[in-house]
Amino acid sequence: MSVSYVVFVMTRFSRFILLCLCFCLLFSEAIGQAFASDTVYFTSKRKSITIPFKLVHNLIIIPVQINDSKQLNFILDSGVKNTLITRLHYSDSLSLHESGRISIQGLGTGHEIEALYSKGNYMRMPGIMGMNHEVYVLMEDVFNLSTRMGMSIHGIIGYDIFRNFIVKINYSSKTLTLYRPDLKLKIPKKGEVYPLHIENTKAYVEAGVRQHNGDSIKVKLVIDTGASHSVSLYLPTNDRLQLPPKVMEAYLGRGLSGDINGKIGRINSFSLGKYELQDLPASFPDEESIKAALNLANRNGNLGSDILKRFTVIFDYPHERMILVPNRKYRDPFYYNMTGFEISTPLPGANFYIVSHVIDDSPAKESGLLPGDQLININGRDCKELALDELLELFDTKPGRKLRMRLKRDSKLVNVEMVLQSRI
Structure with missing residues (x-):
């Protein structure tokens, strides 16, 4: 059965400090297993395809079509495993197949929300086709992305792209290059390779944090291109993690299940291999806001796009590695909301x-x-x-x-x- 949806426009907009648009979506294990049957591939014999993207609030916006829809704007979010329609506008229509209803949960202090889920759909990007695609449609626009991003944002996509291709994000030229997964890319001269730990559709990297007291700690972070901040650290996961001496209370963003509150303060440095970034703001979410993530993969937080944008980043999920090449923004200082x-x-x-x-x-x-x-x-x-x-x-x-x-x-x-x- 095919169902057409025209989703209403939300008129209320929330105050939204965009430190993290979308933490992980925590679907049931049974729902997550649906990904085994979906296929995304090039529509030609080319070895790579380059797609321009827009960058707003450090977030990557790419064009996506679902079935017979017009071109929709999706945020590319490595922290999300399911393709999500967050909002359609009056002029938008979307035909979906085999629809049903489900309750879903994520980070935040609220409750589960209702969504429609649909199997057997087509997903298209320039030069790319996805078959048997699974799509979720939120019944409420909990993120209010369009009013925050200054343009119509229709959804979020992530794991389907990263798992099927080698993904190169050039933040300087604002281009996304997708390579066939069997290619062995030559490592750029200034690049450094890091092992990726792929666990339950998410990619993790080990990094170092040096705190105000000089204590250096190794942390395991989920890589999240859908988080516009630099780094988020979960205090309950390591007794050695401490709040900086100078912090401010902050509304950190909106998770799928409600508001995420916490504190913002500066850490002395953050290191990935030979690269070390100095004096950067870190967010420290309240335990209540992140309780759904505290027992996932023994992680200590997430790595966001305010760090990633200082590099050209190559995500190579097929070979379980990430390559970083610093760009012209590498040495830029880190600022945080100096207007208030x-x-x-x-x-x-x-x-x-x-x-x-x-x-x-x-x-x-x-x-x-x-x-x-x-x-x-x-x-x-x-x-x-x-x-x-x-x-x-x-x-x-x-x-x-x-x-x-x-x-x-x-x-x-x-x-x-x-x-x-x-x-x-």
């Missing part, structure tokens, strides 16, 4: 930006910024002419930079000034 406010885009695709949340004791709070303010002009630049990633670059420059902002508040224009500062 969040923005959303209630009209995804339009350069229309609204202040969604203002953090206490922040530059934004001191300057008088209020939730609901519309951004009109920043340092002489019209916000209507700024894409979201361009706007975010203005907020991520070095501490001490002054921002002169014109806002619309209750039909009146308001001018404010703030100075960027690091609070951790």
Whole structure:
């Protein structure tokens, strides 16, 4: 049986500090076994295919078609094993086969949510076909991805791509290159190879963390291209892991089952083989928010895209290895929300930006910024002419930079000034 869905548009948007869009989805073992029958392959005899992607909030957005749908925007998330439709818009329709209903659970402090699941579908990307594809459709748009990303986001895809190809992510050129899985790629001159541990569809790597007290700890981290932060550490998994002396309470993001809260603080360094990154922010989720993940694969946290984007990354699941080549951003300093406010885009695709949340004791709070303010002009630049990633670059420059902002508040224009500062 084929069923067509037109999913309603959610009008409410949440304050959403995007440290982790999507931690793991924790489906039952029986559901997870469905992947054994799905096939994804090249539609030609080429050895590789290169696909441009968009990068917003450090997250990779690629074009995907499901059955006869138009081109949809999916986040490429190595931390997710099931293809997930998070939201369709009024103009979107999608025909799915053999549908049923299921309750699913993930990280967060809430409960299970309802989803439709469907087997026997086709998945298409440029030059790629997937057969007998399994798709899940959330009955509620719990992530609100479109308002956060500034464009229509329809879903999340991960393991189906990584397990079937050798995947090269070039963050500098914003290109995704997929190679046939039987190829033996030549290791770039400046590249370093790391063993990957593939466990229950997820890839893990061993890294080193040096804390404020000089203590160095080896940690096992799941690699998560769908997490926009640098690194997340789970304190309950190792008695030696400690909070930094200076931290701030933070809303870390939205898991499938609810909000993820915790703290943000800086660690002295993070090392992968010969590469060592200094003075970077780490998130420390509350135990309640991550209890569903604490007993999975003895992991100590996850490695996110604020680190990965400083390299060209080759994920070679077929040969259980990862290759890193540093790019021009390798030595860039790590900044974290130096304005103290969040923005959303209630009209995804339009350069229309609204202040969604203002953090206490922040530059934004001191300057008088209020939730609901519309951004009109920043340092002489019209916000209507700024894409979201361009706007975010203005907020991520070095501490001490002054921002002169014109806002619309209750039909009146308001001018404010703030100075960027690091609070951790």
